[in-house]
Amino acid sequence: MELQDRKQFYSSRLLAWYKANKRDLPWRRSRNPYHIWVSEVMLQQTRVETVIPYFHRFLEKFPTVEALAEAPEEHVLKAWEGLGYYSRARNLQAAVREVHEQYGGIVPSGKEDITSLKGVGPYTAGAVLSIAYNKPEPAVDGNVMRVLSRFFVLEDDIAKPSTRVKIERLAQELIPEGEASDFNQALMELGATVCTPRSPHCLTCPVMERCGARLEGREAELPLKTKAKPPRPEARAVALVEGSGPHAGKLLVRQRPTDGLLARMWELPHVALAPAPGAGAAAKSRAAGGGNAGSPAAAGAHAARMAALRAELAASDGVDVVPAEWLRDAEHTFSHIRWDMDVYRCRLNGPSDGSAALPPNYRWLHPDEMEQYAFPNVFLRILADWWEA
DNA sequence: AATACGGGGTC
DNA sequence: GACCCAGTATT
Secondary structure, three states: OOHHHHHHHHHHEEEHHHHHHHHOHHHHHHHHHHHHHHHHHOOOOOOOOHHHHHHHHHHHHOHHHHHHHHHOHHHHHHHHHOOOOOHHHHHHHHHHHHHHHHOOOOOOOOOOHHHHHOOOOHHHHHHHHHHHOOOOOOEEEEHHHHHHHOOOOOOOOOOHHHHHHHHHHHHHHHOOOOHHHHHHHHHHHHHHHHHOOOOOOOOHOOHHOOOHHHHOOOOOOEEEOOOOOOOOEEEEEEEEEEEOOOHOOOEEEEEOOOOOOOOEEOOOOOOEEOOOHHHHHHHHHOOOOOOOOOOOOHHHOOOHHHHHHHHHHHHHHHOOOOEEEEEEEEEOOOOOOEEEEEEEEEEOOOOOOOOOOOOOOOEOOHHHHHHHHHOOOOHHHEEEEEEEE
């Protein structure tokens, strides 16, 4: 049968290629299921080069299941600072605590058990079971969907969940007897280094002779994927509040709520501005490339935003912050939201000795205390620029 | 099935 | 600027 034959060809060629060409990655130097697990969670939607330094630091701080289970959550979040998708860190620690308490510290090797852990979905379950335990489970990520879509000319939309399920069945059939660990990594390695999203390197591909997409000249068209919605813009006013008296040299920061975007991370106090014509115009003028601090129209817009900043912060947090001047703008794009920010230098209204009481989630932060607070990159950059100047 | 959830690299 | 990345949870 032709298809059977192609599958056989694909598996044996790919496996041999991988054994001869695999990259030397930190998590490939270990078969410790905990190490593999940590790497797989970090690698979710994140590039290998980005992960490597985090992986080293994380395992240095939390070398074992027990160490991570017993660590304070804020230490874990701090170790994850800058990596993004911070629920991964919280879920990983919750799952590791479960492994510590319910599985005697041994990462479970059963599909049901490991899938029940927080933050462990179909991909991560398959990756840990195959890579660490050599179990013949598929581990289908974006690479695998692309690589198999091309070789077998699958025209399903890889953005649809049903497509992943279909490709999982195929990926499982392809696993050579006793070679799950290397074969699954080979699939991903091919996608990461040869069968890349754009301009794949077909001439060096170990399976190009029988690659359907290549033979039809369609390697650039596959896989099919529907486009994501663009992030929605949000105008925000940020308060950079300098301390005085005993708080001189410090900045006012606050911790975010336990749920939602950037959960439990620290940030500069800020408010969302009404999506008024003014905000849109300000964003537009920035996009056009011109600074907007000088123009009369911009000055009026700043006055309105400063008033909104003070009023909204009083209403939401009960802090009375008095904006003094526009400092800078800043833009940050998440997957689904774009923040168009204006940063204002402020002072805290209250006793001149700076003894005013703060809400429980507020702190005065000295630059030397940064290692105790986890900030997302969007605020890390603003803080760094401020302290540098 | 659609959306929330970060941040950065690349062509 | 567009696309994508070793995805998962929630709705």
